[in-house]
Amino acid sequence: KAGVTQTPRYLIKTRGQQVTLSCSPISGHRSVSWYQQTPGQGLQFLFEYFSETQRNKGNFPGRFSGRQFSNSRSEMNVSTLELGDSALYLCASSLEATGGSYEQYFGPGTRLTVT
Amino acid sequence: GQSLEQPSEVTAVEGAIVQINCTYQTSGFYGLSWYQQHDGGAPTFLSYNALDGLEETGRFSSFLSRSDSYGYLLLQELQMKDSASYFCAVRGDTGGGNKLTFGTGTQLKVEL
Numbered sequence: 293k294a295g296v297t298q299t300p301r302y303l304i305k306t307r308g309q310q311v312t313l314s315c316s317p318i319s320g321h322r323s324v325s326w327y328q329q330t331p332g333q334g335l336q337f338l339f340e341y342f343s344e345t346q347r348n349k350g351n352f353p354g355r356f357s358g359r360q361f362s363n364s365r366s367e368m369n370v371s372t373l374e375l376g377d378s379a380l381y382l383c384a385s386s387l388e389a390t391g392g393s394y395e396q397y398f399g400p401g402t403r404l405t406v407t
Numbered sequence: 408g409q410s411l412e413q414p415s416e417v418t419a420v421e422g423a424i425v426q427i428n429c430t431y432q433t434s435g436f437y438g439l440s441w442y443q444q445h446d447g448g449a450p451t452f453l454s455y456n457a458l459d460g461l462e463e464t465g466r467f468s469s470f471l472s473r474s475d476s477y478g479y480l481l482l483q484e485l486q487m488k489d490s491a492s493y494f495c496a497v498r499g500d501t502g503g504g505n506k507l508t509f510g511t512g513t514q515l516k517v518e519l
Binding site: 325327334336337350382397398 | 448450451455494496505509512
């Protein structure tokens with residue numbers, strides 16, 4: 293079974309631009325979560341989608357948004373990029389959103405650099 | 408809100424046993440998970456505890472005490488490949504649902 297895939301793997305953007313990151317979960321997984329990882333803040337939860345609906349949201353500004361498609365693939369978008377958005381963005385998929393399996397499978401991440 | 412505390416760094420020798428502690432604060436506790444992340448890699452799931460007690464998976468064991476809001480990861484027969492960051496993560500209520508909150512990670516260095 294193929295793992296979680298994320299594209300692109302690396303990205304360099306300029307302040308003020310916007311970016312869209314993509315995540316394809318493991319086949320059969322309906323829940324997709326996004327995390328931002330930085331050396332100073334660790335892994336921080338962005339949002340979780342289940343069956344095309346946002347189930348949970350972390351404490352990030354509205355510039356960070358996401359969506360999930362009917363095939364469970366997910367995208368996250370960051371608008372008006374700031375230098376502080378430079379981070380590793382990780383996507384994780386799991387079978388169920390709540391009450392079931394809490395084992396999350398992470399993708400390799402997208403390394404975003406904002407200059 | 409949710410918060411977790413774990414040591415930032417632990418060093419041990421190959422073949423030894425090491426314990427990484429994690430204390431947490433959350434409302435509506437669902438469970439405590441542990442993840443391993445090697446430099447440059449993605450986090451990988453190690454264990455999940457929803458009930459008090461010890462769960463053993465090979466060389467790794469995880470313990471939970473819900474009354475103490477405390478858990479630990481125990482690594483036995485340490486190998487060089489165990490050098491990595493280890494994150495505890497708690498799933499708890501956020502008011503509008505539940506989410507997984509990660510600790511800041513413990514860097515484990517295994518030495519010869």
